[in-house]
Amino acid sequence: MDAEVIKTSELFIKKNSKPGFNKNLKHILRYKYMYLMLIPVLIWYAIFCYVPMYGITMAFQDYTMSKGFFHSPFVGLKHFKELFGEEDFWRAFWNTVIIAVYRLLTAFPVPIIIALLLNEVRHLKFRKAVQTIIYLPHFISWVIVASIFITFFSPETGLLAAMTNGHASDLLTRPEMFRPVLILTDIWKESGFATVIYIAAMASINSEHYEAAVIDGAGRWSLVRHVTIPGIRNVIFIMFILIIGKVLTWGFDQVYNFYNPMVYATGDILDTYIYRTSMGGNKFSYAAAAGLLKSVICAVLLIIANRIVKAFGQESVY
Numbered sequence: 206m207d208a209e210v211i212k213t214s215e216l217f218i219k220k221n222s223k224p225g226f227n228k229n230l231k232h233i234l235r236y237k238y239m240y241l242m243l244i245p246v247l248i249w250y251a252i253f254c255y256v257p258m259y260g261i262t263m264a265f266q267d268y269t270m271s272k273g274f275f276h277s278p279f280v281g282l283k284h285f286k287e288l289f290g291e292e293d294f295w296r297a298f299w300n301t302v303i304i305a306v307y308r309l310l311t312a313f314p315v316p317i318i319i320a321l322l323l324n325e326v327r328h329l330k331f332r333k334a335v336q337t338i339i340y341l342p343h344f345i346s347w348v349i350v351a352s353i354f355i356t357f358f359s360p361e362t363g364l365l366a367a368m369t370n371g372h373a374s375d376l377l378t379r380p381e382m383f384r385p386v387l388i389l390t391d392i393w394k395e396s397g398f399a400t401v402i403y404i405a406a407m408a409s410i411n412s413e414h415y416e417a418a419v420i421d422g423a424g425r426w427s428l429v430r431h432v433t434i435p436g437i438r439n440v441i442f443i444m445f446i447l448i449i450g451k452v453l454t455w456g457f458d459q460v461y462n463f464y465n466p467m468v469y470a471t472g473d474i475l476d477t478y479i480y481r482t483s484m485g486g487n488k489f490s491y492a493a494a495a496g497l498l499k500s501v502i503c504a505v506l507l508i509i510a511n512r513i514v515k516a517f518g519q520e521s522v523y
Contacts, residue, residue, distance in 0.1 A: 316399035339397035
């Protein structure tokens with residue numbers, strides 16, 4: 206019955222539709238059950254991702270909870286002008302940019318390097334054991350991770366203080382050491398998860414490519430350089446695009462649990478600044494303006510990164 210309906214629909218489409226529309230509708234009819242499975246996901250995104258976007262109007266209002274979105278007075282770009290003149294905002298902005306650059310230079314390539322190294326390990330049990338060990342920290346929340354490191358670096362009761370007879374300094378209260386601690390803990394916690402993605406991509410490379418390269422006299426390094434890396438190049442580019450898209454929103458949980466007023470100069474990022482000003486100072490419209498500006502910058506960076514990847518002839522996100 207379904208086959209007859211599809212066939213009748215296709216004949217009707219051929220007679221009454223344009224070629225492009227005809228092709229798309231035929232595809233939808235052929236895979237109608239797959240598209241039906243998308244409906245719950247689309248509903249979820251509509252309710253939790255698109256409907257709340259109406260809240261950006263707060264950035265252009267003097268919002269108060271008593272008046273709500275519909276009755277708060279419209280003030281235009283007032284909060285954006287205030288934002289650009291605020292020294293604390295620019296400090297948080299440049300801290301965010303610097304920490305994001307550090308992460309791109311370290312946390313992005315480290316999983317690729319680890320995956321390449323693990324791919325060269327021929328002892329299957331050892332490789333799986335290492336992969337599991339580096340993957341497990343991903344499931345530990347930043348609250349627990351921060352508690353562990355804060356306790357470890359405590360100058361009074363920490364393990365480091367005990368090892369140095371009480372002469373250890375608290376690294377988490379030193380502004381110059383806060384960023385390295387963020388980068389190292391981020392690599393320790395999250396690199397294992399990204400490594401799994403790259404290892405899965407390597408597993409999909411056709412073994413005949415390796416065999417042909419070996420016949421041509423390629424060594425281990427040549428195999429990595431000319432077979433493995435080109436084989437996962439599309440995955441690397443897609444991961445890079447996704448990271449660029451969230452580069453300014455990367456690490457709120459981590460920073461919020463690690464930082465303190467003594468390291469605001471180097472550790473206060475846009476997300477923590479927005480949270481502190483909205484919840485602590487009740488400046489909801491001001492914080493909404495900062496959040497909207499951050500989102501626009503991330504969207505622009507995502508579009509630029511996607512176009513650069515397309516220019517290199519690689520598969521992009523859209």
